[in-house]
Amino acid sequence: MDLFLSEEEVAFRDEVRAFLDAELDPGLRRSERLNPCFIAHPSYGLLWQAKLARRGWAVPTWPTEHGGPAWTLTQRYIFDQECERRGEPRFRTQGIKMLAPVLMRYGTPAQKMHYLPRIISGEHVWAQGYSEPGAGSDLAALRTKAVRDGDDYVVNGSKIWASMAHESTHIFSLVRTADTGKKQEGITFLLMALDAPGITIRPIKSICGSHEFNEVFFDNVRVPVGNRVGEENSGWEVTKYLLEFERGGNPAGGMLRAWHGRLLRLASVPGPDGGRAIDDPVFATQFAEIGMDIDANDMIELTAMSKVQAGGNPGAIASSVMKLERSRIRQAISELAAMVVGMDAVRWETSRPLTDLPEAPQIEEERMMASAIYFNSRSQSLLGGSNEIQLEIIARDLLR
DSSP: OOOOOHHHHHHHHHHHHHHHHHHOOHHHHHHHTOSSSOOOOOOOHHHHHHHHHHOOOOOSSSSSSGGGOOOOHHHHHHHHHHHHHHHOOOOOOHIIIIIIIHHHHHHOOOHHHHHHHHHTSSSSSSEEEEEOOTTTGGGGGGEEEEEEEEEEEEEEEEOOOOTGGGGEEEEEEEOOOOOOOSSSEEEEEEETTSTTTOOOOOOOOOOOEEEEEEEEEEEEEEEEEEEEEEEBBBBBHHHHHHHHHHHSOOOOOHHHHHHHHHHHHTTTSSOSSSSGGGGGHHHHHHHHHHHHHHHHHHHHHHHHHHHTTSOOOHHHHHHHHHHHHHHHHHHHHHHHHHHGGGGGGGOOOOOSSGGGOOOOOOHHHHHHHHHHHHHHHHGGTTTTOOOHHEEEEEEEEOOO
């Protein structure tokens, strides 16, 4: 693998930097600086997505036939690294990175024509309806049922941990359409509008103080059969494909480097005793080890992206390894950041979104965010399937 940039790639990098200088205004950067969650607040994220869409860069991983920019693997890597380094609002939504690849592979022509342009424009924002109360990370244990009634399915049940459902227009969901055979059989993948009669959304406030997650209840919700993706009772195959893109379809190297850079800024400021954490040999060693872990993660991601660019999918093992590494590295960074700020780590702002607070110098705002980011990073071991589930996937694949 050649890791040096060609003249054309350097020119592309400069083009991206010029675009970011022109369009990524201080308000958008501050929204990301004050965001403890894994996705930007939609009020800022949709503004940024609209700017990217006007430039043709909103969906960098999509093929040209569906509105993507036809970038090479290297261009996508450069774009991601530059966007994260400049502090873009992180808003590669579940519609862009998870549902879209599923529609491209399993959707009907009508579904592709209807949904994909609306995902790019931001008219449709999608939530994920996978987890259920009592099922944990065992997706196949779902109990939400859909019963065929003429040209509709009638859905009853509930989902939990539906990220940003309260800010979304639609939800893709797994439902049980048969109780025979193995529990992975009899599952169907449906698309639903969240304003449909019978849907109730109840908030779940996370430990970091933000409202990211929700419970979603379905009470005799009618869903047209035309909103089914794939065949009835074949949703498990669709699900496995989607999960590979959730865990490994989008690079996180730029995001991890941005957090690593924030840690360096915090460690480079003198504390109350006048000393700097970066001058502590123990801290410096831990900081350097995290940097090497990010480099190693980059290599795994580039390998997986190469498979996607060649027309494949990331692969189950690579996706699980990337998910494990991202959660471990983010938690390591947030732990060190909380140690660096010392007593400031017990400082707690209750208002949300934090952009409503009076503006302060960047380093002060970053110190204020250390504890909220630390608590939010705890969820990374569970999001997208627990780390224990990922280890089981890897073990099963290697030992079979």
